[in-house]
Amino acid sequence: MKAPTDLLTVGEVARRAGIATSAVRFYEDRGLITSERTAGNQRRYRRHVLRRISLILVAKRMGIPLSEVTEVFAALPDDRMPAKRDWERISRRWAGHLQARRREIEELEREITGCIGCGCLSLQRCRVLNPADELGEQGTGPRRLPQRDQQRPFD
Structure with missing residues (x-):
């Protein structure tokens, strides 16, 4: 000890x-x-x-x-300070994450610029405000899920 x-x-x-x-x-x-x-x-x-x-x-x-x-x-030792090569390996791995996040942010910037440019702000058509809206394809208005898909709140 x-x-x-x-x-x-x-x-x-x-x-x-x-x-x-x-x-x-x-x-x-x-x-x-x-x-x-x-x-x-x-x-x-x-x-x-x-x-x-x-x-x-x-x-x-x-x-x-x-x-x-x-x-x-x-992959790091528990009983001692990690070596420089350990930190370099981690840094390289996480650099990829940062690059992916940067691309996501750039895509969001392009989308928001398009949204501001179009001015629609439509929940029915807008990919930025309502991405992947499958029910929106059925028209406007609320949709009720089938009973089997609903969770009962007090169970």
């Missing part, structure tokens, strides 16, 4: 990472970070978890789901 000065409490990790202690516990519950237990059953974290938490926060800002972060972290 490491010397006590090499380990951080939940509160220290949270304070240094700028997150709530509940988030630290949540990340541990999800298997994204690990802790050791003291004789008094208190959690202690190695300092490298701060890097992992930083990467989690970056992924969150990029819109990368925690399920993918979990997948990426599964």
